[in-house]
Amino acid sequence: MRTPRLLLTALTVVVTLTGGLVAGTSGERAEAAIGPVTWSDEFNAASGAPVDGTKWKFDIGGGGWGNNEQQYYTDSTRNVYHDGQGHLAITARKENPAGYQCHYGTCQYTSGRILTSGKFSQAYGRFEASIKIPRGQGIWPAFWMLGGGDWPNTGEIDIMENVGKAPNTVYGTVHGPGYSGGEGIGGNRSIGAPLADGFHNYRVDWSPNLIVWYLDGSEYFRVTPSNLGGDRWVFDHPFFMILNVAVGGYWPGYPDSTTSFPQTMLIDYVRVSAWTSDGGGGGGALKSAMNGRCIDIPAANPVDAAPLQMYDCNGTAAQQWSVNADGTVTAMGKCMDAAAAGTANGTAIQLYTCNGTGAQRFTLTAAGDLVNVPAGRCVDIVERNSANGARLQLWDCTGGSNQKWTRG
Incomplete structure (x- = not known):
């Protein structure tokens, strides 16, 4: 005022x-x-x-x-x-x-x-x-x-x-x-x-x-x-x-x-x-436009610092991500997180207890970019690896298919 x-x-x-x-x-x-x-x-x-x-x-x-x-x-x-x-x-x-x-x-x-x-x-x-x-x-x-x-x-x-x-x-x-x-x-x-x-x-x-x-x-x-x-x-x-x-x-x-x-x-x-960036906020897969695989919690074990990976879509709780009104992206009761609150290229994307920090604020744009808000960088499949187990990182948004995500 x-x-x-x-x-x-x-x-x-x-x-x-x-x-x-x-x-x-x-x-x-x-x-x-x-x-x-x-x-x-x-x-x-x-x-x-x-x-x-x-x-x-x-x-x-x-x-x-x-x-x-x-x-x-x-x-x-x-x-x-x-x-x-x-x-x-x-x-x-x-x-x-x-x-x-x-x-x-x-x-x-x-x-x-x-x-x-x-x-x-x-x-x-x-x-x-x-x-x-x-x-x-x-x-x-x-x-x-x-x-x-x-x-x-x-x-x-x-x-x-x-x-x-x-x-x-x-x-x-x-x-x-x-x-x-x-x-x-x-x-x-x-x-x-x-x-x-x-x-x-x-x-x-x-x-x-x-x-x-x-x-x-x-x-x-x-x-x-x-x-x-x-x-x-x-x-x-x-x-x-x-x-x-x-x-x-x-x-x-x-x-x-x-x-x-x-x-x-x-x-x-x-x-x-x-x-909600998906119009409803409900859980669902986050699927890569590059290879059709889904963001996954390894072994469905939601421990802090679990490195998120790509894996064949299987409908399990380890792949059910809610894109929420507060900017968090959650699965199995924990948040997608930029490791150590990093904002630089190469920062690993992991699972972590939700804590309200900017490291856990993301937006899924209409163009399919999953962007960490403080960093202004996109969730990216490392080295465009198309195999199961490929890791995720923050990287400058390029528009490449390894940075494009759809709700499945």
Whole structure:
């Protein structure tokens, strides 16, 4: 939730960004295939009920939040509550009944900011919400995500932001090391009426090395590592969600005589779905295009550091690989792993206890490349050996048949 550096129109996004997104050009990214819903809140509680504490917690305070914002966030049901009509309401009010102190003195406004930190986070998938935003100069609603507490190194994904002075425009942005605050990289879409006039669906589809933004199901922006100008891509680990209504700040400016209070953001639902590179995440063979043999755990013995091999496809558990929403590739309860977290050419591919490291994050692209995400290199059959027992390694993606895999 920071001022974006690059606010591209939808037309500019299409022209500028699609040129670098050709399938199979070294396995840079994989389009998201959406799996089952993994988390949701439909906000069907009774009128006046508080937010579900098993799913959300509060940020509280009036320290400006890094943006010179003017509100004090509370955990009161005056600011965050169910409306009894299937919505959660986050209301900004011009008031200070408790004498809240803000960074500039006595606060003039209260509002709410809720987040799933410590309760739910996920890497990759579809994150969406149906929201009717508030309106007015200085009003700043947002639906966004953080990758941890070390901002910007752990990343930020802004799914929806609006500033009241641009009532028809939604902004989507990423922030990370070297592209944070006013240097954030983002796009936008404007429609023919204020977004506050009705509910709209705001969404990102996030998969390894690709994030795509949508308004009401229509794409308006996408970003990959190639758009970062050499800065580090930090969107390869779980993020949590945030909903809030800020008042004032460097980007939106401040309320004036035209701004009325209270201002309420209504949320109809928030839903998160899994990502899977095979569209379903179920187990199955990973078969080589070179010789038709399958990736195999030797002797079906899932010990740590077992070197993965090629073997005649036989349908056993040693060859049933699940390509999962978190980027892991698993069989017999353990993960495909780049040995010693190596990223260089020749790094052996082995089986290892799942540990959440980048050594175990892979993506199977539409072109059939099985790419280790941190290395940007492909799983490769060593020396194009077509025999049973041939070993696997990481190698620069060449497009060769010894690096092409299909689900069997």
